[in-house]
Amino acid sequence: MHCQTCGDATSPAYEECLRCGTRAGQPAVSPGVPTYGVGGLAVAGAFAVGATVLCYLLTALFPIVGVRMARSAAEQLDRDVLLGAVLAEVLFSLPYLLAVLTAGTLVVIWTWRARKNLDAFPGAVPNLGPAWAVAGWLVPLANFVVPARVLADLLRNSVWRRRRSWLVGVWWVSWLVFLIGDRFVARAEQQRYDRLTELPRNDAEFGTYVRFYEDALAPRLVPAVACLVAGIAFVVLIRRISAAQQDRLARAVPVWPGQPVWPGHPGRPAPAAPMPVAQTSPQVPPAPGGTIGA
Template identity: 35%
Template sequence: MTHQIIKPPRAAALAALAGLAANALLLAVLAGTAIWAIALLSGGGVTSTADRVCDVLAVGSAAEYGLTLLTAVPVIVWLWRARTNADVIDIPDGWGRPWVIFGWFVPFLNLRVPRAIVGAVWRASAPPGASIWQVNAWWATWLVYLAGVRLSSRLTLAGTGGHIGNVLTLYVPVAVDGVAAAVFGALVVWRLTRFQEDHAVRLAAAVASAPGVHGHALGGEPAPA
């Protein structure tokens, strides 16, 4: 293993955590709003109040889509830097660094590659015996959320009160699952960043104690043996 000092992706991690927290909060609000709309529809049909609440849900869903895209940027930046650090800690198996970006966009492969990369970085960075359940939980809830969003996007909040209520009844568990995916994703980002911070401290100590390193750091020659 090389004695290069790794740089934990703290700034990218903080940005990713902020984005994931915002997604979780917005989805929780949308789920609560959908439950309120269902209650309004079951009590009085498509009233003006229920219609306004559905409009709010439509706007909120569009905002959630945009927020997800914005959050993807720091998450991918964070994963790129974490994958780079993993090369220094213990070269991970599987997909190379370019797939950190391409893996999210290539059809079908995007159902597997990001999970494989995060899993490889986790195995390279985590202490022995550390469970990978957080990664599995994040990816499982994320895939369910993607499928739920795709299905619910084909349905419209128009028509009879019964139809709108059925659409919202489908949307509530999708939004709740999205909250879980954001929370598990934040947990993965936080824990992996902490693992790499621990490695950075150990590598820095190893480099500082290596023979001749002080001479090179001061621009001189190492002392003769």
């Protein structure tokens, strides 16, 4: 026999699984506890996260285009070309913002569903409640720590492969580097941009815009690489967790009326009382002297 929680082979000599501690005979999913499919949502979320990473990389590499446009503006002494560079960067940012909103919505829904499924898995012992699966992404400061703890709960109680827990650490570190690095770089760039001449008139003033874009590329590479690593690690995590949960949900046997349920489960129906049987007298054949034929 194999454990319904982690899949390891079980021994009749032990009442519990040696890996996860699940009692022998427990089902894959507790009857009566609602569960949620996460397979399709994981695919959509992975696609949205990948699109977000791609859009962010395009915005991070925009200084390559900005340098060319600033040099063209310096050669022509044309301020409109510089304005075009600003508008082009805004246009680069719009797909990224749309991808972030889409990916964020899908990830929050997926996290909540995956966390709710743990409540239906016998042997799962999560550290945080389902509410943190949503609030952890939205509450300021908490979003630096809580999502990593929720993902660690999901990985530990869904996949049951402790050697893969390092992937959560890789995602968490790269995620923090991306969040902090992106904000730091954006603030530093804004300060540098505010010091530029608003209406350049000569080669020297136009040259400051060229140097601005030249110096902007290197700092952007740090959050860009962190975003790429975090995106890849997160996609792998949600795919592995979703595959493990879907496999466990598929092993669940629906409980039909009259089918025995796991002993000791709180949702086990009470045995039905036997139907009372009316006492009947044995049928006596008619005899002479009765009403008929009297």
